Amino acid sequence: MGMTFDLPNFVGDLFEVSPEDTPFLSAIGGLTGGRPALDKTFEWEFYDLRAPNALRQRLEGANAPDAEERVRSNADNVLEIHQEAVDISYTKLAVGATGGYATMARGTSPVLDELTWQMDQQLKQVARDVNKGFIVGHYSKPSDNSSPRRTRGLLDAITTNVTDLAGGILGDEDVNDLMQIAYDNGGMQEGETRTLLGNSSMRRQLTKIFIKDKNLLLTSRNVGGVAVQTIITDFGVCNLMTDRYMPAGVLVAVSLEVCAPRFLSVPGKGYFFWEPLSKIGASDKSQLYGEIGLEYGNERKHAKIVNATTAFDSVSS
Numbered sequence: 001m002g003m004t005f006d007l008p009n010f011v012g013d014l015f016e017v018s019p020e021d022t023p024f025l026s027a028i029g030g031l032t033g034g035r036p037a038l039d040k041t042f043e044w045e046f047y048d049l050r051a052p053n054a055l056r057q058r059l060e061g062a063n064a065p066d067a068e069e070r071v072r073s074n075a076d077n078v079l080e081i082h083q084e085a086v087d088i089s090y091t092k093l094a095v096g097a098t099g100g101y102a103t104m105a106r107g108t109s110p111v112l113d114e115l116t117w118q119m120d121q122q123l124k125q126v127a128r129d130v131n132k133g134f135i136v137g138h139y140s141k142p143s144d145n146s147s148p149r150r151t152r153g154l155l156d157a158i159t160t161n162v163t164d165l166a167g168g169i170l171g172d173e174d175v176n177d178l179m180q181i182a183y184d185n186g187g188m189q190e191g192e193t194r195t196l197l198g199n200s201s202m203r204r205q206l207t208k209i210f211i212k213d214k215n216l217l218l219t220s221r222n223v224g225g226v227a228v229q230t231i232i233t234d235f236g237v238c239n240l241m242t243d244r245y246m247p248a249g250v251l252v253a254v255s256l257e258v259c260a261p262r263f264l265s266v267p268g269k270g271y272f273f274w275e276p277l278s279k280i281g282a283s284d285k286s287q288l289y290g291e292i293g294l295e296y297g298n299e300r301k302h303a304k305i306v307n308a309t310t311a312f313d314s315v316s317s
Contacts, residue, residue, distance in 0.1 A: 001087040001283050002118065004095055009109035020124050022131035023243045024154075024197065027224035027256055031127055031272050034261030037293065040149060041141065042262050043076035046298045048186075075157075075299070078141050078149045079264050079291040080133065082126045085277070086118040087285040115284055119274055122288050126272075130261075132245040134294045135197075151293040154252065154259070154302065161185060161253075161303030170202070170251065170308040172209040178303050179235045182253045187301030188235050193223065193256035195239040196231075199246040205310035206231065206240055206251075223256065248313065251305045258297025263290065 028034070047070050058065070092114055111117045137153030161181040165174065175196065182188045196206060210231045211218055218229045221239070228239040239256075246252075263271040272290030296302070 001089055001285075002092055002114065003089040004092050007088075007092055007114065009095065009111065011109055014110040019244060020128070021244070022127045023226050023241050024135055024245075025127060025131035025261070027195075027226045027241065028134075028259040029224065029261050031123070031130065031261070031290070031292070033224075034263055034292075035295070037079055037262040037264050037291075040079050040264065040291070041076055042079065042293060042295070043074050044295055044297070045072050045074050047072045073298075075296075077152050077262070077293045077295065078139070079262065079293040080137075080149050080151045081289075081291050082129060082272075083287060083289050084122040084126060085285060085287040086115065086122060087283050088115045088118065090282045090284075093284065115286070119286065119288070123272075126288060126290070130292055131243070134261075135243065135245050136247060137294075152296075153294065154254070154296055155247070155250065155304060157294075157296045157299045158252070158302050158304045160300045163303070163305045165249075165305055165308040167307055167309055170205050170209070170305065170310055172213075174305060174308070175206070175209070175251070176234050178251065178253050178305050179233055179238070182255065182301060182303040183235050185300035185303075186298065187255040187303070188238075188253060189255070190257050191236050192221075193239070194236060195223070195228070195241050195254045195256050197241045197243060197246060197252040197254050198250065199244065199248060200242060201248065201310045201312040201315065202246070202251050202308075203240060203242040204312040204315075208311060249306060249308045251308060253303045255297065255301040258295075258301055260295045262293045262295050264292075 049070065133151060133153055135153050136155055137151055138156055139152035140147065140150040142149065163178060179188050188194050198206070207218070210216065216232070218231065220227060220229045223239055226241070228241050230237050230239055265271055269275065272288065274286050274288050277285045277287055
């Protein structure tokens, strides 16, 4: 429970210390976009066409050929539950924006509504949890309720198009090879969503090998409300997205257009929602609840490089 003893008010400007950005989650819809799921396990379908054949012509007056059908494939994932709570004592609510005795300066705190402010911070924290899980989460679908469900993250999902550089330094041809693998398997088709995703060291390495070493310029655009810069590759203009939760040594070519959050709608409440909890004492307690999972399309439309090094790894370490 948050009380005046452990949630002191201060005066003056209020600055955040922790980063709040969630680039990957924001680009594919955030906590307010995406599509509904009808069960705790959800699936999606995809299909392919036969290889084109330049010798498939028919004779005049011929009988119809043997029938041929295309078989659809599917992938699935699970929704994971995110649940947080805030509990503020009546005294703390009554004190309001009065500066606490924790500071010598008396005045007004910038936090005017403690309960609402704490709820806002919990929502930001959940968004960061989901963003990280969508990238590095390991799939778990337990057979009972002794452990939580965990959605399969993007890195776990990519199993076909994987390149291991075994500690080698990332070069421009490695990136072009990465994008070619994804392209040859049906990805990297849409210029607005064609994206290279990495951490800060990878971002600097990409700028070095594609911009500085080639004396080219960066341009910029917005993808799903996220500001990104772009480079020109052999496969067209590509977004550069930096996410602090990407592991070191990993670069992903993502076809963002096939990625989306999936949500479970609780009747009468919606997707992610706050609700007050039962009154048991002199405080107001509420909980945040939502079930969410990652849809990533056909994993062959993405590709990843693992165990790469960059010229800037020592900076981030």
